[in-house]
Amino acid sequence: MKMTRRDLLSAAALSGAAGALAWMGRTPPARAAALAGEPAPHVPVETLNGTSLPWTWEDGVKVFRLTAEPVEHEFAPGMKAHCWGYNGRTPGPTLEAVEGDRVRILVTNRLPEPTTIHWHGLLVPNGMDGVGGLTQPHIAPGETYAYEFTLRQHGTFMYHPHSDEMVQMALGMMGFFIVHPQASPEPPADRDFAFFLMEWAVEPGTFTPNPNVMTDFNLFTLNSRAYPGTAPMVVRKGQRVRIRLANLSMDSHPLHIHGHNYWVTATDAGPIPPGARWPETSVSVPVGTTRTVEFTADNPGDWAFHCHKAHHTMNAMRHDLPNLIGVDQGAVRNLQRLLPGYMPMGKDGMAEMAEMGMPGPANTLPMMAGEGPFGPIQMGGMFTLLKVRENLESYADPGWYAHPPGTVARKVG
């Protein structure tokens, strides 16, 4: 059988290591495909609730266009805020390119103040590093700047402003810059997800994140969405899954997976050598870093995937409430006269709040939310689901898992 070049490229992509070896000494497949205007043989990244940025070829350079601008952003149905982002969204669109590419990023500033973009983790010439005042002038409102460099590495990187950075990042300005390898020496992933971890201070009844808050955040998000506004990862049983996590918030976030364990395979400084990788069920993503994990989704079901700091899987809540768990609140209601605004609740814990359906202040999400097949899920914030299925016709949400008979915890007393 005579194979066309496109067949060869596909074969290289499908057979992973063998394909990569077959290509040694030739133009690497990703570059060859790109030069031929064909899809590169890597799995595109899925930025759930987000998107990747289209690019154009101009004289052998991959050209991306980013516009820094105010955006009206929905964290979950029922809550919107005035954020700042790129191309109408927060996080900004994911930039995807291939090691060896020459890239040009045209950055237009439509913010009311100057900005710049720093390419976090990318090895660029000093003048392309995007630190306002240090390596370039700040980009004034209305101006467009061009950044141009050659990608000399692969991995998971970030972009963010280095100009009034505290304000601009607190309002949502950040995004992924993902560089695919020319040819991976390992089996490629079947699915490649990316989540930006972020925390916000949007005081109840207000509509703009407060950049002055240093520690007491009340909204925790995956790709700037809070559960139940987060899309699930829908995967077929047996697929090799990669999850890229990036953190530009003020806290570390240990992201925990249920029903599986994963290997930590890379940081924003590059791949971890195979012999040095380690297994985890929670990977802490420190501030200002990325972490990549990989696993085989071999356990069907609906599995929680969430930050393990329990306050980060809650939506807006007050943290200054007196602790009255175990206290007879009938006897302390007169505290309300002494402590105006004090809410006597939570004698038996706080779960009842998930069911109370209390009307909150304007523009807030319920503290714990999400209705599951067995009752309220009582989660919010940095929480989503990994849905592993034997049979899938598409990657649309397949609904709740149908448990085989006899495999669900049951009441026996």
Ligand SMILES: [Cu+2]
């Ligand atoms: Cu967290």
